[in-house]
Structure formats: C-alpha cells, structure tokens
Amino acid sequence: MKRAGYVALGVLLLIAVWQTVFVIGGYDASLFPPPGSVARGIAELVTDGTLAGHMRISLFRFAAGYVTASAAAVGLGLLLGQLPRVWKTIDPIVQVIRPVSPIAWSPFIVLWFGIGNTPAIVIIFLAAFFPVLLSTVSGMRKVDPIHVKLARNLEMKRSAFVTRIVLPSAFPTIANGLHIAIGTSWIFLVSGEMVGAQSGLGYLIVDSRNTLRLDLVMSGIVCIGLFGLLLDRLVGLFESWVGRHWGASGR
Template identity: 55%
Template sequence: MNFRKKILNFSIGMTILVILWQMVIWIGDYQEALLPSPLSVAKAIIAMIVDGTLFVHLQVSLGRFIAGYLLAVIPAIMLGMLLGRSPRVWQVIDPIVQVLRPVSPVAWSPFIVLWFGIGNMPAIAIIFIAAFFPVLLTTVAGVKKIDRSYLKIAENLEIKNWQLMYKFIFPAAFPSVVSGLRLALGTAWIFLVAGEMIGAQSGLGFLIVDARNMLNLDYVLAGIIFIGVCGFLLDRLISVFEGWVGKHFGMVRG
C-alpha cells in the first residue's frame, strides 16, 4: 500500500508538472521552435526509445557515473573514518579540503582534458571531484559525533583496528555517511552531464548538446527529462542501500 501511495503521489506530481508546462506555452504564446509542447517531447522520447538512441547514451552515462562515483565514495568513506579518528591530522587537512571543495569540478576541465584527452576519463574525473568532498566531510563529521562511551566499551572488549571501524565506527557514523552519499550523488550526476558536454562524444550530456546544435529542442527537453528521471531513480537506490545496511547492522531506519 505504501508503494502504491508513492506511485500515486509521483503520478500526481508529474501530471501537475505537465499541466504547468502546457499552461506556460499557452500563456506565453511560445512557438514549438522556442518551447516544445509535452506532446512533441513525448514523441521525441518514443522515437529515441524505438531507435535505441536513448539506451546507447544512457548506458554510457551510467557507466561513467558508476565508475566515478564508486572511485570517489569508497576512498572518501575510508579516509573520512581515519581522519575523524585523528583530530590533529584533520586540523592540518581541513584547510586544504576547504580551499579545494568550493572549486567547481568544471573549472578543472581544461587540465582534465589535457591530462586524459577526449572520452570517458574526463567525465569520470569530474564525477570523482564532485562526489569526493561531500562524502569525506560528512563522514568525518559523523565520526567526530560518535559518543565516546561506545569507543570506551570497544576498548574494554579489546576490539581494535579494522573490527573497530567496521563494527562500531561505521554503523555509528552511517546516518552522516548516507547524507553525504545522497548529496554526492546529486552533485555528481549534475556534473556528469556538464562533463559530457565538454569532453565526450556520447552520453546524455552529449545528446543534449548534439540536439541543441541541430535545433531539435524537443530532443533537448527529452534528454533533460531522462536526466531528471535517472537522478530520481539513483536517489531511490541510495534509499534501498540505506535500508540494506541498516538491516545488516541492526539499525532501525527513521
């Protein structure tokens, strides 16, 4: 019943969005060349599904995203747990992170293209930069908030090294880690599209740029819709992962 309610709410929300979209066209008296109608975009979506264009670009984008995201979040979590346990080291590292973190990943694109050329690696590198810092910072913050009494109990039980990290620190810091994973996912997905617009010849970002160059704005909006839907589904996957980890460690989800 809960799942059906979510589907119903999603359908209502999308219907309202389509109605507002059509109303903007009517009120603004926009031509199809300036703002395609929902019907035109729906036809473009069907056309890309039928000819396979969507799945080709989507597969490439998801492959790049998964590679860059995992390359970022796994070391970020591990490093964040270590730095959270080492306040003095973090005091030295923190200023470096705070200087690099606000820099947009796209700002590094001239160097990234020079270093990695054209293809998959520029987009993966941009995703890595976008996802690394949010997960690192939230993991460090989560570890620093752990009640010291739990760590004392672990010391009394002579639990040390990786078992301490796995059995105590990671579960205690997990709510903060999940927040970082979600933030990193949204940021990385946004910059994936930006990366594909800069240094790629395939993917959803390239699909939008190519359609724009051909003045096919219905395909541009279709690409935007695909990006939004994929971002939504990826966020749902993070929720599933959160539930799985919560059950594994015996944590109750809120």
C-alpha cells in the first residue's frame, strides 16, 4: 500500500511539473500538449479501440522476444558459467557484439525476416539476450565452490544441483539482468515498430506524428512509460516468487 502511494505521488508530481512547464513556457497546445489534452487523447484511443489493438500487438511481440531471449540466455549462461575456459574465449565476441544497437541490425533483419511481427521480435531478442547472459555468467561466479564440491561428492543430480545450489546463489544477479533487459527490450520494441511495422505503439506514434496529432503522440509516449513500469513490477513479482520457492533473497 505504501509503495502504491509513493507511485501515485510521483505521478502527480510529474503531472504538476508538466503543467507548470506548459503554463510558464507559453507553448501552443498543438506543439506541446498539456496533461489535459493528453488525457483526452488517451480517452479517444481507448474509446475507439485503437489503443487496445496496438497494445495487444506490442505486448505479443515483447513477450515473444523477451521470454525466448531470457530463457536462452539463462540456459546458455548457466552452461558457460561452468566452463570458464570456454567463456574466456566467447566473452570477447560477446563484448564486441553487445554494444551494437539492435536497430543497427534492422536492415539485415528486414531483409532476412521480411516485414511483420518477426523483425520486431528479433530486435527485442537481441536487446534482452546479452544483459541476461552476462548477469547469469556473473551470478554463476558467486556460487560457493565448497557447495559445488559438496554436491559432487554427494553425487547430486544435475537438476537438484541447479535448483538447490546454483539458482539460489545466482538468482539475485540474474534478476538484475532481467530488470535491465525489461527496459532495453521495451525501448527497442517501440523503436523497431517505428522502423518497419504497420501496427503497435511505435507505429501509433509515427502515424500520429504524420497526421500532426501531437496529443496522440504524447498519449502513446505516456502509455509506453506506464506499461514499461507495469512490466518492471511484474518481473519484481516473479523475482519474489522465485525467492520464496528456491530460498533466494527477494526484493
């Protein structure tokens, strides 16, 4: 309850600053929409079903890219974390590819996968994969070597070793990567939809800009921020659930 109160207070403060800048700056509402105009724009998008349609498509693309990237990165990271010599060979390659923006790959992605949902999903996958991979490998290094030797001496099964020793020790670090990946993949989802998609929140912003409806542009931006916050909170709930299930430290 206290957290919800702080969130509401932060939102009210942001709206107050926004309105103050609009009034003091003397901006035209068509160039810098005030909170009231944006609220009416959101109501318009909700009423005619436009927001629900674009949001549904964006969330599908995000879920497909983020979940597959997280699963692949955690699995590969758990494996590479146990093979330090292999990781030392692969790490320079990862460090070269990781800083490249997924949008830089968009010309090749469009050529290889065409236009539609797949290019956006691939961009999200690239944005989420590397933060989760690096955090998983880093988390593996925090597993107590004594626990590893004890598990080997007891001939513990691989599944029990992972769920009872590795994940409780490594999960807090992995969770940091999951949180970072939420932000980066959501950002690049919108960017990807601005490039070649014909639907989604990114397309909504571009289409509204082309029709000079900056109130709808700002409405799309507000919705992107709010849903990004919601997604981050959902990952926090997942982290807490895993913490209770495996004994890792939650939030």
